[in-house]
Amino acid sequence: MYVELVGHYQxxxxxxxxxxxxxxxxxxxxVRQTRGLDASYACGQLRNKFQKSPLLAEIICSV
Structure with a gap:
């Protein structure tokens, strides 16, 4: 079966x-639902980036 692509998404x-x-x-x-157009959204790297944020670390340490 031929799968038509838009960008790199089916x-x-x-x-x-x-x-x-x-x-x-x-x-x-x-069928997986798209959660973002950037690959980092799909593989959880955005979450990891957010958790390693210095601003977030300051907020957590001040609590």
């Missing part, structure tokens, strides 16, 4: 069609 309707095709063959699928 078109959502194409992903859903592929998931439906797998589902019709009794193959369980999970």
């Amino acid at each position: 078109v959502h309707s194409t992903v859903l069609a592929f998931a439906a095709a797998l589902g019709s063959r009794k193959i369980t699928t999970t």
Whole structure:
């Protein structure tokens, strides 16, 4: 099956069609919801960057 790309993301309707095709063959699928356009959002690096923020460390230490 050909998957059309927009940038480096698959078109959502194409992903859903592929998931439906797998589902019709009794193959369980999970479609991940996009949480950001930057790769760091998708892999949790943004959370790690936020936790290592000096400003956040100052706030936590002052409590």
